[in-house]
Amino acid sequence: MPKNKRRNKNNQNSRLIQQIDASVRIRCRLRFQKNAGASGAPINLTRANLLNLMLVGSGAMLCYRIISGIKLKRFEVISTYGASISSDPVAISLEWLSNYGPSSEISDTASNVSANACLKTSPPKQSLASFWSLTGNNESEVLCKLILPTNCTHTVDCWFDIVLMDDETPVTVATAALSTAAQFYRGWLDGQSTSVLRPVSYTDIK
Numbered sequence: 178m179p180k181n182k183r184r185n186k187n188n189q190n191s192r193l194i195q196q197i198d199a200s201v202r203i204r205c206r207l208r209f210q211k212n213a214g215a216s217g218a219p220i221n222l223t224r225a226n227l228l229n230l231m232l233v234g235s236g237a238m239l240c241y242r243i244i245s246g247i248k249l250k251r252f253e254v255i256s257t258y259g260a261s262i263s264s265d266p267v268a269i270s271l272e273w274l275s276n277y278g279p280s281s282e283i284s285d286t287a288s289n290v291s292a293n294a295c296l297k298t299s300p301p302k303q304s305l306a307s308f309w310s311l312t313g314n315n316e317s318e319v320l321c322k323l324i325l326p327t328n329c330t331h332t333v334d335c336w337f338d339i340v341l342m343d344d345e346t347p348v349t350v351a352t353a354a355l356s357t358a359a360q361f362y363r364g365w366l367d368g369q370s371t372s373v374l375r376p377v378s379y380t381d382i383k
Contacts, residue, residue: 201341209366209374211331220323220367220374224310227320227337228348229364232382234356235349240382242348243341248309249320251336254296256329258287267326269294273304274321280304287329294329312345325373333366333374352382 207230227247232240256269266288273281281301287294300306306320325331353369356362363376369383 200343203339203341204337205339206334206336207363207366208377209333209335210377211325211333212373212375213330215327215371215373217325217327218371220325220371221319222321222323222367223316224314224318224320225316226364226366226368227310228312228316229350229368230337230366230376231339232350232356232362232364234358234360234362234382236356236358238353238355239349239351240356240362242312242350244312244339245342245345246309246311246340248338249300249306249335250338251299252296252321253298253334254294254323254325255332255334256285256287256294256325257331258292258294258329267294267328268324269296269326269329269331270324271296271298272322273298273301273306274319275301275304277303312342312348332377335366354382356382 227249228244229242230247231243233243234240252271254269254271258267266286268284268286270282270284275281281304283296283298285294285296305318310316310320350364360380362382363379365372365376365381365383366374372383375381
C-alpha cells in the first residue's frame with residue numbers, strides 16, 4: 178500500500194468521534210380515516226395541521242407540540258363506494274395550491290362499476306406543500322384542498338419527513354378534550370376545527 182494511502186487510513190482510524198447531524202429526524206407513514214358523520218365539504222389542510230400531528234399532553238385542555246418542521250412527501254387516498262347501485266358516481270379530488278403558478282388538481286371516480294377510487298400524488302414543484310412547514314411560520318397557510326364525498330369510506334395515507342423540537346419556543350395547542358400529562362397523542366390531519374380525518378391506531382386528541 179502506498180505511504181500516502183496508509184497515512185490517510187491511519188488518520189481516519191484516529192478520528193474516534195465522527196461528526197453527526199444532531200437534529201432528530203423521522204420519516205414515517207401516517208394513516209387517517211374519514212369520520213363517518215362528517216360532511217363532504219372541502220377540507221383545507223394547513224401548515225399548523227401538519228405541525229400538530231404529534232403532541233404531548235399537559236394534564237389540561239392543551240398539549241405541547243413536538244414537531245419543529247414537517248414536509249409532506251406523498252399523499253394517497255383509497256375510497257370505497259358505499260352507495261346503492263342506482264346512485265351517481267362520486268369523485269374524490271385533491272388540489273395542490275401554489276403562490277408561484279397555477280394550482281394542480283388530481284381526481285378519481287368511484288361508482289357501482291368501479292367500486293374503488295384511488296389518488297396517489299406528491300406535492301408538485303413550487304406548490305406550497307413542496308416546502309417545509311416550520312413552527313411559527315405562516316401556520317394558517319392552506320397547502321391543499323381535499324374533497325371526500327359522503328357516500329364512500331375513505332382511508333388517507335401520508336408520508337412525511339419530520340424534525341423534532343430542539344430549542345424552539347414551546348408551542349401549546351388547545352384541545353377539545355382534557356389531555357393526560359406526558360401522554361403522546363396523534364393529532365387529526367385536518368385539526369379540531371373540522372375533525373374529519375382521524376388518526377388510525379395511536380391515541381388521538383383534537
